[in-house]
Amino acid sequence: MIDELRSDGELVSAMAAVRSAAGDLEALARVAWSVVAEPGDGVAGALVQALGASEALRVALDDGVGPVPGRGRAELAEGRARWRVRAEVRAVAAAVRAAGDVQARLLIPGDPEWPHAVDDLGAHAPMVLWVRGDASLLSAAPRVAIVGARAASGYGEMLAGDFAGELAASGAVIVSGGAYGIDGAAHRAALGVEGRTIAFLAGGVDRAYPQGHRQLLQRIVATGAVVSEVPCGTAPTKWRFLARNRLIAALADATVVVEAGWRSGSLNTAGHAAALGRPLGAVPGPVTSAASAGCHRLLREYDARCVTTSEEIRELWGISGYVEGSAQEGPGVDPERRRLRDALGVRTPSTVTELARRSGLAPTRVSALLGLLELEGDARRADGGWLSGHSDRR
Structure with missing residues (x-):
């Protein structure tokens, strides 16, 4: 080849x-x-x-x-x-x-703008980074990740906006994932004070996702950076969101989870930050709020620092040390099985080869997993191919 x-x-x-x-x-x-x-x-x-x-x-x-x-x-x-x-x-x-059509720039290790922070991921570091906007921001300091729930409460969005605005106004680069909720609030606040912000996408940089943030991502391209490791044209999928989270955690000098449920994807980002030895902060919420249960879990089980002001977030940058534990999904969850479930369509049957191409798994592995998914009701045979076992996948 x-x-x-x-x-x-x-x-x-x-x-x-x-x-x-x-x-x-x-x-x-x-x-x-x-x-x-x-x-x-x-x-x-x-x-x-x-x-x-x-x-x-x-x-x-x-x-x-x-x-x-x-x-x-x-x-x-x-x-x-x-x-x-x-x-x-x-x-x-x-x-x-x-x-080239969207004026994205290709970065590889060794380039002046390549962020050495992501090299800490070792064999799991990105092969390339596609960047729309100012690639130099990837190496600008300090960089703080502000992440949290998509279905955020008014309390969470208010705090995310306050923290991001104050930090961006003082020169920090705000890093997040471009999603609804906490991510969007952090990006908008940074832009609102004419600060700098980076959005990491799970799909290609030519695809606005979510669609409701198309204008927000265009604003970020104009003054900040929209970044992805997957090629243009690649669709965002559940496993790519989880993979994307490791880049957010690796790039940031500190990660702050503002609001997160017990099994929020933001805990995945926090787990990567902890495993990399990056400072990790969590914002407490009402003890009765399910939307803050994940933050309380980080404080109790993963030695996250309790942060309630932008000044306390700045203090994280002076904290170092490896944090034991991981906030990834519980034991027994097979990431390959999840990828294959996500690759299955609900209307158009797919062949094993098509599913292999879509999921990134070997055809033999796809065939083996399809049998298990069929037994579990997550896949079904149809017209010489395979469909999801669920008509309404979430």
Whole structure:
């Protein structure tokens, strides 16, 4: 595949629209990796770390090469099976052209604007970052993540806005996920004081998600940065939101959860921050409020710092140390099974190959999981393909 990428004159020319070094083979290979591998794929990351992106791409599609350092042969074989489903030069070219259409910029490790903070993710670090707006903000300091519930209360949105506005006015870069609720309140407040803010998306930077935040994201592009590790055209999915959260936590000098339910996705971000040794703060709410149960859980179980003012949030930047524990979903939750459930349609049946391409799993793994999902009522056979077992997926 790497030789096809190099010889594709139109692709090389299209790279010029997203990157000054249009003939950079490493950049081309990393774009290809962002197409064939799902965000945070540790086997792909280990391969790239060991061999470099272009050579790793050769190895990924070559049965004759041995295991990756630190990874077994079975892991590499499983990785090859899922990568090959997506290994198409035209998909790489489409991603680059789509990025050029929205004036997105491609960043790879080694670029001046590349945020070294995300390198702390190791084998799970992003292959590339697509940026619309001011890429220099990714390395500007200080950076504070303000995250929380989508279905936020007036109390939560008020505090998120107050904190973000005060911090942005004093020079901090506000980092969040562009979602409804706490995220949106934080972004709007930063923009309202003519401050700087970064929105990390779970889909491509060419897709406004949620649609209701289209104008907000356009405003962020104008004065801040909208960022994603997945190619343009990629749809946001549940597992990509969870993968996106690790980037928010890694980039920020501190993470503050303003309001979150007991199993909120914001706790996933908090878990990544804790695992990375980043300072973690949580805002308390009424003890009777289910909307703040997740924040109270962080304070009680994960050693988060109680923060109630912007000044207390600033104090987090001087706190360091690894925090034991994780706020990820409970034991027994199979992330691959969740990805496959999300990939199943409710109206149009999909083949195993289509589901493999959509979920980023190997076809053999898809086939095995479909049997389990069918037994659980989460998948059903229909017209030679597969559908979700639920007519109304949430």
